[in-house]
Amino acid sequence: MSILITGATGYIGSHTTLAFLKAGYDLIALDNLTNSHPESLKRVSRMAGRSCPLHILDLRDHEALQSLFQNHSIDGVIHFAGLKSVGESMDEPLRYYDNNVSGSLNLIRVMNEYQVKRILFSSSCTVYGDPEEVPVTEDSPTGQVTSPYGRTKYMIEQILQDLQTADPEWSLILLRYFNPIGAHPDGEIGEDPAGRSGNLMPWLTQVAIGKQKCVDIYGGDYPTPDGTAIRDYIHVMDLADGHLKAWEHHRESTATGIYNLGTGHGYSVLELIHTFESVTGKNIPWRITDRRPGDVPAVWADPGKAEKILHWEAKRNLEEMCRDSWNWQVRNPNGFKQA
């Protein structure tokens, strides 16, 4: 029996695929490669010493998904595939609803058809919107989202929970990630977005390596100590480990597990830039620009539930996140494309 990993060639998908392969799981990878490169999976297989077949297909392709489930013995799905930019979703909401919501619905329908009722879904702290209180716990109010992207995450969570209510055989794990950065310490895999990234860390490393001139900081007048937005940055290796812990904990259970995966510490954009500068010795030019629609001033996690129930906690600090992101960029100045 295998686990199907959607979005496996992407940033978090590739690090998690490596963690699961190393732990001995048999995997099947799926991706349409809109925001990733198949080389990531080749490297993952090399690093794990085990391979994992890649099926290049779109989640919205019903027949292709049916044939995948028909031809393989799949007992669960880890569902990363989706578009992930808050800013982009403000400009292209339909594309986000179509890709993320329709794609997930299609996947869930086919899973149901083939009696595969175990899913781990990549949710996000965006489901908490602009929280009244931080840190946020899993019981903090959700749904008052500030972007179409966040709404797609909230809607998919709701769809899955409605399904589980109607059919208690479904087993759900909803992981609400905070802000993953960093890379595998070997520098073999890392974040390699297609086109210009909406995420801060790839932008920072691109400025540091001379591919871009300056980092735009969206908003310098937030009600935070230095005026820039505060986020809970988490090392992608810790995040990958969180998936493994959650999957293993819920392996035999149909109880729904909802967990925040964050460090519990909030850092401002300027604090992240200064830490990156001190770790790498690089000077990062930056400028304050307008706030970006959809962004919230400050959010960070209370990760206590995952610590208590999954025995998971984020181990790597902000310096290690910056060091590993930079190492990935230096070793792969053109991302996976040079390979």
Ligand code: NAD
């Ligand atoms: P990513 O873009 O690197 O990976 C997503 C992968 O999904 C890509 O490889 C892309 O090609 C694939 N994909 C997208 N739409 C698809 C479709 N319709 N069919 C098949 N493949 C498709 O992003 P990531 O950072 O690895 O994020 C993975 C998941 O985690 C996403 O669902 C994202 O929303 C969620 N998430 C990410 C962050 C973050 O800051 N990176 C934070 C919270 C949640």
